[in-house]
Amino acid sequence: MTFKELDLIEPILKALEQTGYTTPTPIQEQAIPVLLKGKDLLGCAQTGTGKTAAFAIPIIQRLYQSDSKKGIKALILTPTRELAIQIGESFDAYARYTRVKHTVIFGGVPPKPQIDALKRGVQVLIATPGRLLDLQAQGYISLKGLDYFVLDEADRMLDMGFIHDIKRVLKLIPDKRQTLFFSATMPPEIEKLANSILTSPEKVEVTPVSSTVDTIQQSVYFVEKNEKKDLLLYLLKDKSIESVLIFTRTKYGADKLAKILNKNSVVAEAIHGNKSQNARQRALNNFKDRSTRVLIATDIAARGIDVNLLSHVINYELPNISETYVHRIGRTGRAGKTGAAYNILSGRKQEMEMREISRYTKADITEIPVPTSKELRSAAVAETRAKLLELAAAPASEEALTVAQELLAQTESPEQLLAALIQQQLDDATKNLPAFDVPKPIRKGKRAGAKTVRVHINAGRKDRMAPNFILGALVEATGMAGNEFGKIDIHDQYTTVEVPETETDFVIDSMQNEKINGKSVAVRRYEERDNDYRGDSRGRGGRNGGQHRQSRHGYNQRARSGGYNRKRRKG
Numbered sequence: 001m002t003f004k005e006l007d008l009i010e011p012i013l014k015a016l017e018q019t020g021y022t023t024p025t026p027i028q029e030q031a032i033p034v035l036l037k038g039k040d041l042l043g044c045a046q047t048g049t050g051k052t053a054a055f056a057i058p059i060i061q062r063l064y065q066s067d068s069k070k071g072i073k074a075l076i077l078t079p080t081r082e083l084a085i086q087i088g089e090s091f092d093a094y095a096r097y098t099r100v101k102h103t104v105i106f107g108g109v110p111p112k113p114q115i116d117a118l119k120r121g122v123q124v125l126i127a128t129p130g131r132l133l134d135l136q137a138q139g140y141i142s143l144k145g146l147d148y149f150v151l152d153e154a155d156r157m158l159d160m161g162f163i164h165d166i167k168r169v170l171k172l173i174p175d176k177r178q179t180l181f182f183s184a185t186m187p188p189e190i191e192k193l194a195n196s197i198l199t200s201p202e203k204v205e206v207t208p209v210s211s212t213v214d215t216i217q218q219s220v221y222f223v224e225k226n227e228k229k230d231l232l233l234y235l236l237k238d239k240s241i242e243s244v245l246i247f248t249r250t251k252y253g254a255d256k257l258a259k260i261l262n263k264n265s266v267v268a269e270a271i272h273g274n275k276s277q278n279a280r281q282r283a284l285n286n287f288k289d290r291s292t293r294v295l296i297a298t299d300i301a302a303r304g305i306d307v308n309l310l311s312h313v314i315n316y317e318l319p320n321i322s323e324t325y326v327h328r329i330g331r332t333g334r335a336g337k338t339g340a341a342y343n344i345l346s347g348r349k350q351e352m353e354m355r356e357i358s359r360y361t362k363a364d365i366t367e368i369p370v371p372t373s374k375e376l377r378s379a380a381v382a383e384t385r386a387k388l389l390e391l392a393a394a395p396a397s398e399e400a401l402t403v404a405q406e407l408l409a410q411t412e413s414p415e416q417l418l419a420a421l422i423q424q425q426l427d428d429a430t431k432n433l434p435a436f437d438v439p440k441p442i443r444k445g446k447r448a449g450a451k452t453v454r455v456h457i458n459a460g461r462k463d464r465m466a467p468n469f470i471l472g473a474l475v476e477a478t479g480m481a482g483n484e485f486g487k488i489d490i491h492d493q494y495t496t497v498e499v500p501e502t503e504t505d506f507v508i509d510s511m512q513n514e515k516i517n518g519k520s521v522a523v524r525r526y527e528e529r530d531n532d533y534r535g536d537s538r539g540r541g542g543r544n545g546g547q548h549r550q551s552r553h554g555y556n557q558r559a560r561s562g563g564y565n566r567k568r569r570k571g
């Protein structure tokens with residue numbers, strides 16, 4: 001099927017032709033006819049399936065064919081700045097030969113240019129929730145005449161805590177409208193939301209979330225936690241890794257890793273929510289044009305990153321949700337190209353999480369043993385040999401030839417002289433080689449991370465702390481599930497939180513430079529010398545009580561096809 005067979009108007013066909021698109025993707029083929037008929041749509045599709053064009057093209061066509069009315073007629077609500085910009089670029093491309101005007105609004109930048117664009121008049125508004133509600137409250141946006149409402153990346157909206165903002169937006173738009181609802185996953189919370197805002201929708205589902213792209217080779221490495229950066233640097237020595245997206249769970253972790261890589265002559269930039277919009281866009285552009293080889297991102301910031309020919313994805317830290325893993329690795333191996341996904345893991349908890357991911361995705365994930373000291377040295381020797389042969393093939397200066405002749409004349413053993421020079425090169429090549437310790441595999445059925453310890457936060461009731469504020473900040477900063485944290489005790493001057501013993505250092509590192517309810521906080525291990533007025537605490541009570549924005553899904557643990565099994569290495 002071609003786009004022409006979808007009854008698209010000539011201006012859009014012309015734009016698509018210039019863009020280089022002739023054949024619709026499965027979701028475009030299924031969704032466009034439905035939307036042109038004016039029906040509500042529930043779309044389940046992963047990143048990279050072409051869903052932006054699936055809703056943008058019919059909206060542009062229907063607006064083009066309608067009477068020219070002033071005011072905002074279509075609202076596309078999306079969770080991140082990057083995704084909003086990407087959608088805006090798509091409207092630029094598809095609507096270039098129509099009268100349909102659009103603009104993009106998002107936070108993190110001065111609002112005046114966005115306000116000016118709104119005053120000039122637009123039919124399509126692409127927005128993130130915060131900036132939309134802000135400008136609406138100031139009187140710059142009216143949604144009373146809305147005909148089309150698109151909720152994009154609904155699952156991520158929920159993960160990011162936008163559910164209340166979405167409900168506020170729904171109160172601002174007409175009940176009579178065409179609604180388009182897109183989500184990569186359909187957990188019960190998303191289905192409930194969809195049922196509340198859609199009217200007799202057509203359902204379109206492509207590429208089930210539980211399946212991964214066939215062209216992606218997935219591998220896993222196990223090392224000790226303090227050796228992860230060394231393994232990453234070792235992997236990045238491979239010149240075939242031309243363009244790599246590395247995922248961390250936290251903003252702090254992304255910045256820290258970027259500093260480590262640049263210090264070791266690997267050009268890398270970090271992208272996350274604490275970066276200014278200009279800095280984020282600059283980093284993304286540098287990555288797209290290959291001036292930056294490595295881009296380090298958190299899951300939230302990575303939404304909207306669409307890079308052609310991305311050769312590798314590396315999970316420096318695993319996500320705590322299997323669907324997120326699928327999103328991550330799906331950014332490579334696109335458009336029929338092959339791709340590779342590496343997972344660098346440490347600790348028993350991450351091994352168990354990898355097993356869960358393997359069962360969920362039904363994928364074959366190959367464990368690659370980390371190189372031994374002997375193997376690393378052999379590789380360094382081979383690299384040195386090749387370098388010397390390359391130098392020998394190059395013309396030498398007269399001065400160098402003269403020194404060589406003098407040295408040969410002064411030694412009885414040319415081999416010894418050469419060996420001494422080679423030894424010097426080998427010493428330089430091998431002096432900083434890492435030494436990886438191979439962790440032992442866990443026993444089946446052993447529960448990891450059951451023991452908890454307390455951390456101390458220097459904020460309490462006098463700082464207007466509440467359990468939901470603290471838990472929300474911890475979840476946001478660490479990427480951990482809310483139910484991984486235990487009891488929260490709030491005192492006058494400080495708060496204690498139970499955290500998994502294996503994650504204590506990670507939690508403390510992740511909370512650096514973070515704020516809770518507007519207060520900058522310091523987090524450290526709790527010590528008995530701290531005043532513990534137990535009768536003065538107001539906690540959540542219980543290890544698993546309280547509310548949290550994200551919890552681990554309970555997947556079917558029965559054996560499935562695919563997966564991997566760790567085997568104890570000998571020696």
